[in-house]
Amino acid sequence: MRVERLTVPRGVTALAMLMVVGCTASPETATIAVNPQTAPVRTITSFNEPLRCMDDMFLARGIKDIYITSAGIPDATGAIAAGTKEMLITAIAEMSAKSNAFRFVDYDPTQIDVQVLSEMVGLHKDFVAPSYYVRGAITQLDNSVLSSSNGAAISMPNFSIAVSKDDVVSVISVDLNLGKLVTRQILAGMSSSNSIAVVRSGKGADLGGVIGSGQGQTGLSFSVALDKSEGFHQAVRNLIELSSIEIAGKLTRVPYWECLKIDQANPTYRTEARGWFDAMSERERVTFVKSGLARAGVYDGPLNEASDAGLSDAIARYQAQNDIVANGRIDFDLYYRLLSSQGGQAVAVAPAPTQVAAPPPAPAAASAAPAPTPPRIALQTSGGKQSFKVNDQLVVEARTSEDGYLYCYYQDAEGTVARIFPNRFQPDAFVVAGKTVEIPPGVEKPFNIRFEKSNTKETVACVSSALELGVKLPPALKKQDLEPLPVHDLREVIEDFRRTGGQMSEGWLPIGVM
Numbered sequence: 001m002r003v004e005r006l007t008v009p010r011g012v013t014a015l016a017m018l019m020v021v022g023c024t025a026s027p028e029t030a031t032i033a034v035n036p037q038t039a040p041v042r043t044i045t046s047f048n049e050p051l052r053c054m055d056d057m058f059l060a061r062g063i064k065d066i067y068i069t070s071a072g073i074p075d076a077t078g079a080i081a082a083g084t085k086e087m088l089i090t091a092i093a094e095m096s097a098k099s100n101a102f103r104f105v106d107y108d109p110t111q112i113d114v115q116v117l118s119e120m121v122g123l124h125k126d127f128v129a130p131s132y133y134v135r136g137a138i139t140q141l142d143n144s145v146l147s148s149s150n151g152a153a154i155s156m157p158n159f160s161i162a163v164s165k166d167d168v169v170s171v172i173s174v175d176l177n178l179g180k181l182v183t184r185q186i187l188a189g190m191s192s193s194n195s196i197a198v199v200r201s202g203k204g205a206d207l208g209g210v211i212g213s214g215q216g217q218t219g220l221s222f223s224v225a226l227d228k229s230e231g232f233h234q235a236v237r238n239l240i241e242l243s244s245i246e247i248a249g250k251l252t253r254v255p256y257w258e259c260l261k262i263d264q265a266n267p268t269y270r271t272e273a274r275g276w277f278d279a280m281s282e283r284e285r286v287t288f289v290k291s292g293l294a295r296a297g298v299y300d301g302p303l304n305e306a307s308d309a310g311l312s313d314a315i316a317r318y319q320a321q322n323d324i325v326a327n328g329r330i331d332f333d334l335y336y337r338l339l340s341s342q343g344g345q346a347v348a349v350a351p352a353p354t355q356v357a358a359p360p361p362a363p364a365a366a367s368a369a370p371a372p373t374p375p376r377i378a379l380q381t382s383g384g385k386q387s388f389k390v391n392d393q394l395v396v397e398a399r400t401s402e403d404g405y406l407y408c409y410y411q412d413a414e415g416t417v418a419r420i421f422p423n424r425f426q427p428d429a430f431v432v433a434g435k436t437v438e439i440p441p442g443v444e445k446p447f448n449i450r451f452e453k454s455n456t457k458e459t460v461a462c463v464s465s466a467l468e469l470g471v472k473l474p475p476a477l478k479k480q481d482l483e484p485l486p487v488h489d490l491r492e493v494i495e496d497f498r499r500t501g502g503q504m505s506e507g508w509l510p511i512g513v514m
Contacts, residue, residue, distance in 0.1 A: 047241035051094040053259035054245055058101035063252050065427055068092065069105045069181070070134040073174070073240065077141040080172070082233045084240060088134065091244040102248065105130040128424050129446065133181050134247065138236060140173035140195070170198045172232060174239040178247050182444055189275070192246040196235045255339050264340055277335045283434065285330050286311070292338030293318055303403050304433040375402035375433065375464045377507030382438070387512045394449040396420070396439040396509065398431075400464050405429045407463045407470055407497070408439060410449065411490045413456035413513065420449070421462075423481035429470055447482065451513045460509040461490045463497045472500040 058064070073084035089104050096102045107130060178190035242260075249256025253276050257269040264270075280288070283305035290311060293299035298321075299314035316328040324333050382395035398421070400406060406429055408421040421439045422429045425446045431437055440447050451458070463469070470478075473496055476486050487493055497504055 046238055047091075047245065048094070050245055050259040050261075051091060051241060052097075054095045054248060054254075054256060055097050055099050055101070057254050057256075057259065058095070058099035058252065061252075061254060062430075063254070064100045066102050066132070066251070067105055067128055067130040068102050068132045068134065069107045069130040073134075073136050073138065073176070076137040076139050079141050080138055080232050080236060082138075082236045084138070084236065087237050087240040088244060091241045092248075095244070095248060101252070103128075128427070130181050132187075132251070133179055134176055135179065135186075136174065136176035136243070138172065139175045139193075140171065141232075142171045143168075168199070170232075172196055172198060172235050172239065174236065174243055176243040176247055178251060182442075187251075190247055190250050192243040192250075194239050194242050194246070196239055198232060198235050258340060264336075270336065273336050273339055274332060277332050285335070287432065287434070289315065289330050289334065289338060296338075302401075302433070304401065306434075373402070374466055374503045374505040375400035375404040376505050377401075377406075377462050377464050379460065379462060379507040379509040381509070381511070386510070387514055388451050389514055390451055390454050392451050392513075393445075394451065394460075394511070395445075396460050398437045398439065398462055398507070399435065400431055400433060402433045402466065404431065404433075404464050404466045405468045405470065406431045406437065409461050409485075409490055409493050411459045411461075413453045413458055415488060417485045417487050417490055417493060418483060419477075419479075419481050419485070420460075421481075423447075429468065431464075454513055456513045458511045458513060459490055460511065461494060462507040462509075463494065463504050464507070465502050465504040467502045469497055469500045469502045469504060472502075473497070 070085060070088055073088060075081060075084070092102045092104050105128065173193065173195040175193045176191065177186050179186040245256050245259060249259075250272075255264075255269070255273070257266065258264070262269060277285070286305050286307055287303070290299060290301070290303050293311075293314050294303060296318060298318045299311065301308060301310045301314075312328040315330065315334060316326045318324075319326040319328075319334060322337055324337060378399045378401075380397050382397055388394070394410075396408065396410075398406060398408060406421060407419065409417055410420045411417045421437065423439075426437070426439070426441055440449070477493060477496055479485060485493065494506060
């Protein structure tokens with residue numbers, strides 16, 4: 001086996017120099033007149049609670065490990081200098097505190113090309129290339145789009161007074177877009193454009209008079225001003241957080257508008273959800289509905305892509321309980337109700353009617369709950385081939401019958417064994433029923449498994465279970481992915497899985513090299 005990581009020509013180096021200049025003169029001392037009296041406080045914005053709401057929503061739906069980056073959100077107006085990239089990172093971190101939905105990779109796609117990125121993946125075992133990048137800008141600053149002024153004055157021979165009130169409104173806009181890192185294509189519909197109004201107001205009073213009489217008169221004037229100004233930079237932070245919630249919700253297809261306290265019946269977001277529903281395949285719709293009905297407590301069948309009579313009955317009961325036409329079919333109204341955070345929660349539902357029958361005899365002793373059935377594995381190479389030539393590349397396709405945890409290992413002609421799934425590019429061992437897992441993933445493979453010797457036999461073996469058995473393996477088998485394991489045969493790895501005591505299924509894929 002030869003595992004190849006993408007590389008670039010030698011000579012791509014980085015040079016850094018730090019110059020420190022010392023000064024021998026003693027620093028001047030100064031008397032501290034007064035220390036700061038105000039204690040620092042945590043930044044609180046209008047979107048702290050919505051960010052936490054998004055985190056809870058990601059956690060409930062099992063969304064995790066989406067790697068993302070950004071070169072920053074520059075100010076295209078040239079009038080507001082703010083740390084927008086750090087604001088974006090903070091917003092993403094708050095949305096992922098519990099769920100780990102997003103992981104921000106501090107990588108600048110405008111400075112490092114994809115080839116250098118590939119080298120970083122090969123040289124640093126813990127580096128995972130981001131899948132998406134955020135680009136955007138502060139695109140608009142309209143000063144004084146609305147201005148109002150009110151004033152009044154009274155004047156007498158020896159006395160005058162004037163008061164005034166001014167309001168000035170400015171508008172700031174931020175646009176964000178989401179793109180795929182490798183292709184640099186901006187994803188359609190994955191954008192946000194939001195504006196905020198900043199109000200600056202001022203109040204003033206002028207008082208004038210004359211003291212004395214005759215030649216001893218003395219003029220007197222007195223002015224009072226009170227100004228209140230909302231900050232541009234705090235407004236930009238609010239816009240960054242709002243836009244982050246929007247693009248994250250669109251990417252993951254969760255009802256982000258609920259976290260923004262927008263009514264579910266809002267036509268704008270209902271139209272957006274309709275687009276999500278129309279873009280889903282029939283299998284994706286079945287899987288989504290089964291998961292939602294299971295969370296609601298009305299369906300206990302297999303969570304896969306296959307329709308069955310039990311699913312139709314569960315749909316009809318759920319529709320009847322939620323004031324939807326009980327037709328037993330998967331339609332948009334059902335999808336939109338299940339999409340909401342309340343739609344998939346457990347609710348009190350009347351049980352399905354059953355025929356009256358005599359009660360069964362009591363069991364002699366209480367029996368333990370049956371262990372979960374392990375998912376079955378279907379394994380094949382890309383295109384279904386089982387015979388290859390020297391220098392051909394291996395791509396494995398794995399599919400499980402139920403949701404569960406999948407581990408795959410590869411043994412080459414010399415007996416070297418390495419874990420190929422999960423790996424640093426596919427870090428999550430959990431897989432969805434019926435969904436094909438491609439190893440290595442994607443069109444542009446992050447690594448290659450290439451055959452080196454002819455007239456040999458090589459093997460792929462996978463293990464699946466409803467439980468996470470990988471954490472129970474001995475430390476020797478928890479080495480880095482794609483690295484040789486201290487075993488002589490694949491059977492030793494499978495035997496260590498059996499020793500964990502969990503129910504599991506095995507899948508074997510023999511490969512011949514001509």
